Amino acid sequence: MSMSPPTYARNRAGPGGRPQLESAVRTLEWAVARLRDNPSAYHTDDGERAQAQQARDTARALERVMLEQQHVVAHAIEQMAAGTYGSCEDCSRPIAAERLRILPEATRCVDCQGRRDRSSRARSEGVG
Numbered sequence: 001m002s003m004s005p006p007t008y009a010r011n012r013a014g015p016g017g018r019p020q021l022e023s024a025v026r027t028l029e030w031a032v033a034r035l036r037d038n039p040s041a042y043h044t045d046d047g048e049r050a051q052a053q054q055a056r057d058t059a060r061a062l063e064r065v066m067l068e069q070q071h072v073v074a075h076a077i078e079q080m081a082a083g084t085y086g087s088c089e090d091c092s093r094p095i096a097a098e099r100l101r102i103l104p105e106a107t108r109c110v111d112c113q114g115r116r117d118r119s120s121r122a123r124s125e126g127v128g
Helices: 007-013 017-037 049-082 097-102 110-124
Strands: none
Touching: 017 049
């Protein structure tokens, strides 16, 4: 028996929210698999050792970013399934519809995400 999310969450997702997120997951999975299959695909001159190493490093960094984004998108899909999509996971207030339209994987309102970003930035800079 499948359960659909409450009307509120379904409406907050917008007309294509879940399909858009699921498509993003598939695209990220494909891109990560491609990087793993051929990490040297992003350079043309295998004779240049430094250039080849840089290409491998770039591929690994890109893979980390894509895997993180895949995790974020999957988390938003989990929220849809739980019926909590569209509510900030920190303060529980509704996430603005425009924010979800532009960034359907958002799980925090602008204020809470801003606080989280500032806190992360301060930690990475060794402040506080």
